[in-house]
Amino acid sequence: MPLMPKRVKYRKRQRGSNRGVATSGNTLAFGEYGLQALGRGMITNIQIEACRVAINRHMKRKGKIWIRIFPDQPYTKKPLETRMGKGKGNVDHWICKIKPGRVLFEVGGVPESGSREALRLAASKLPLRTRFIQRRIHD
Amino acid sequence: MAAEQINLSVESRETIGTGAVRRLRSEGKVPAVVYGSGREAMAIQLEEHSFEMLLRDHASEYLMIDLSVDDGAASKVLLKEVQHHPLTRRVMHVDFHEVQMDHKVRVTFNIHFVGTPNGVTLGGGTVDFHVRAIQVECLPGDIVESIDLDISHLDVGQHLLAGDIELDAKYRRMTADQVSIVSIAKPRVAGEDDDEDTGAVEGEEGAETGEEAEGKEESDAAGPAGVE
Numbered sequence: 001m002p003l004m005p006k007r008v009k010y011r012k013r014q015r016g017s018n019r020g021v022a023t024s025g026n027t028l029a030f031g032e033y034g035l036q037a038l039g040r041g042m043i044t045n046i047q048i049e050a051c052r053v054a055i056n057r058h059m060k061r062k063g064k065i066w067i068r069i070f071p072d073q074p075y076t077k078k079p080l081e082t083r084m085g086k087g088k089g090n091v092d093h094w095i096c097k098i099k100p101g102r103v104l105f106e107v108g109g110v111p112e113s114g115s116r117e118a119l120r121l122a123a124s125k126l127p128l129r130t131r132f133i134q135r136r137i138h139d
Numbered sequence: 140m141a142a143e144q145i146n147l148s149v150e151s152r153e154t155i156g157t158g159a160v161r162r163l164r165s166e167g168k169v170p171a172v173v174y175g176s177g178r179e180a181m182a183i184q185l186e187e188h189s190f191e192m193l194l195r196d197h198a199s200e201y202l203m204i205d206l207s208v209d210d211g212a213a214s215k216v217l218l219k220e221v222q223h224h225p226l227t228r229r230v231m232h233v234d235f236h237e238v239q240m241d242h243k244v245r246v247t248f249n250i251h252f253v254g255t256p257n258g259v260t261l262g263g264g265t266v267d268f269h270v271r272a273i274q275v276e277c278l279p280g281d282i283v284e285s286i287d288l289d290i291s292h293l294d295v296g297q298h299l300l301a302g303d304i305e306l307d308a309k310y311r312r313m314t315a316d317q318v319s320i321v322s323i324a325k326p327r328v329a330g331e332d333d334d335e336d337t338g339a340v341e342g343e344e345g346a347e348t349g350e351e352a353e354g355k356e357e358s359d360a361a362g363p364a365g366v367e
């Protein structure tokens with residue numbers, strides 16, 4: 001089941017703007033490695049699910065994954081071959097608005113090479129440019 | 140890891156305001172401020188490249204620095220805050236706190252985890268790091284970059300609390316004793332959740348496992364908050 005809110009106050013909502021860079025959620029908080037957005041855009045709940053499956057499949061059920069984004073914005077669509085008018089369309093899916101710098105996924109408990117490949121596979125499911133990030137290590 | 144002597148010479152800054160500091164950054168300088176010890180806050184500027192090299196050489200951003208303004212006498216300051224650009228990670232602004240060496244300060248020590256837990260090598264578990272730094276009160280001269288914590292003896296199901304970290308008498312731990320630092324989680328058992336689509340997932344904003352989400356959706360289906 002793709003991610004979506006349990007309940008919302010209003011079923012349909014205007015989408016607004018998506019300016020600036022991510023001022024929060026832009027650093028690693030849980031895992032050792034992460035995927036950070038470099039571009040701006042929208043990620044759907046289905047894309048998040050596809051990324052999660054790709055990461056889990058590559059990590060072979062080892063380690064841990066954190067999803068740092070949540071699709072809380074409804075996205076409506078009118079049915080095909082419908083004339084304009086007659087009100088706003090039905091909610092088709094849910095999206096998450098992404099600003100540059102936002103950390104999308106984090107993984108931990110797996111070596112760097114495995115994490116890098118898992119997150120590369122996840123990045124290929126997304127409509128944004130991303131980069132692999134890791135914690136600073138000083139020994 | 141003992142603290143070393145770090146010298147930094149900076150220039151005083153006359154210009155303030157958004158436009159002025161933007162021009163400053165384009166010249167390769169970083170706006171900063173120094174305050175504390177009853178003195179007036181003073182605007183200063185420093186070389187970006189040399190400061191970034193300094194940060195790169197140290198594990199922590201809590202450093203004691205001998206700061207000299209306009210080649211004057213050096214004063215002991217604590218690197219209080221470094222603001223980075225969210226995307227480029229470039230240093231945007233620095234706060235220096237002038238401290239008295241006989242007054243205690245609260246700082247954050249990074250925890251350096253040493254060893255691989257037995258629960259991982261033998262038991263096949265995974266390490267969950269809950270906290271990677273603790274807050275400590277100490278004299279400015281005793282500040283260290285990180286403290287070592289041996290986790291090699293931990294087995295599956297065991298954990299370490301903040302109270303288990305042994306510190307010298309000169310340090311006073313401000314993080315509560317019950318705060319969990321690290322634990323060794325059980326290995327995921329095949330058959331428990333065979334389908335990879337229901338893998339354990341945690342999210343900052345409440346992402347849940349697939350099974351939980353499905354159950355809740357069914358129960359909510361009749362509610363007025365349905366989306367379709």
